[in-house]
């Protein structure tokens with residue numbers, strides 16, 4: 001009791017009379033747990049905006065959240081005061097599930113710094129440019145796979161997303177289907193997803209004994225899930241790394257990838273720094289694969305949903321592509337500046353259903369005062385996060401009238417040129433923890449969308465009686481969010497065939 005009293009006194013001294021940001025009144029112990037939509041908390045925080053304003057405070061059991069609903073506050077704190085806003089809260093389940101290697105979830109420490117530096121050397125804007133031809137080739141291969149087997153479109157999207165990352169990081173070219181490395185990634189992501197849902201994180205925190213109960217007792221499924229996930233985590237870190245290492249040793253021609261570049265650098269280092277570096281390289285590499293697969297494929301799924309629901313959009317985009325490129329060429333990056341409507345479709349895809357609606361929570365390394373409010377320190381006697389509510393930014397009705405609707409035209413001027421409003425300024429997060437894969441992500445999603453628009457049509461699926469099936473998407477929610485595959489019909493445009501695409505792919509080399 002004495003220590004709790006001391007902490008409360010210390011905190012009230014720190015606060016110097018500044019109140020916490022406004023928010024609904026918490027009830028003892030549970031806090032606001034009963035009024036937060038645990039499945040989609042971003043929607044609750046967005047709804048609270050009206051009553052409590054842009055900066056608000058909520059508590060869920062012993063976790064407290066300062067939620068930033070506006071882009072300007074997120075820039076003000078997470079960017080301009082990034083020195084103290086770049087930590088991460090501890091998410092109990094991540095470690096338990098064996099995914100502590102992901103630097104996205106590590107605090108503001110030296111290991112995170114080294115991982116991020118290694119990552120940045122490969123994915124910064126100028127080096128990311130070298131991936132563009134590979135990304136175009138992969139997008140075209142994805143369309144061939146869709147034409148071959150349209151019903152498994154969601155799986156082709158994840159293969160595309162994984163293939164881009166695997167090429168860049170390990171110089172690994174997966175098979176279009178049933179690739180063993182893609183299988184490891186898929187299984188790992190599915191194993192870790194439950195750990196990132198707030199329900200499981202809270203369950204494990206409140207009932208940590210769930211991890212210790214015998215396998216045969218009811219309730220032991222969490223323990224089993226955690227064990228399976230940890231096994232996949234080891235495979236995820238080690239298998240592709242070994243592949244790259246062995247390939248490098250066996251080959252006389254130098255391979256070009258993040259891992260081979262850094263292994264070469266590492267040889268010049270002395271122990272023990274060399275083993276720290278090797279660890280960081282393995283962790284940065286596996287983080288890149290996990291960070292890119294779910295988010296990139298989610299964006300393409302969201303795009304597909306928007307196209308099926310709004311056929312006038314893909315028709316207008318195709319008219320633009322045909323007018324600029326003609327009918328005998330597929331979009332490439334040099335066409336990008338001349339396709340403003342396609343760009344507007346990309347922006348609206350990112351805004352309409354952001355793939356990471358709350359980003360990844362930040363934590364402060366010391367307390368702060370902002371707009372007269374007290375912002376608690378990340379690791380005080382209760383854990384505090386500072387959350388960027390990307391969902392709320394995308395739902396700002398003053399900036400995006402009819403925000404629930406998919407309207408690419410909102411990013412175009414009356415003359416058809418692009419406006420200055422680019423959701424990339426918030427969908428990738430803020431400050432020192434901002435998504436370091438964003439240049440590659442943007443290029444992957446653009447080339448996927450542009451290639452699909454140039455080659456495919458998106459219509460409603462029909463039921464057994466020939467009636468249209470209207471998709472009612474269900475979302476899988478965690479830190480990242482994606483719609484589950486829904487019935488739809490994706491077919492080649494009349495002038496496109498598998499053979500014509502194969503010819504293009506052969507000439508791509």
Ligand code: HEM
Nearest residue numbers: 104288291292295356359360428429430433434435437441
């Ligand atoms: C549409 C695609 C993507 C979206 C919407 C997205 C979004 C985000 C967001 C919101 C964050 C958290 C930022 C913050 O804390 O403020 C993040 C972090 C991260 N992203 Fe992405 N991302 C995407 C693709 C990628 C790709 C392709 C990669 C890898 C090549 C990647 C790797 C990472 C990593 C490693 C972090 C953690 C950074 C850190 O904690 O220092 N992401 N991403």
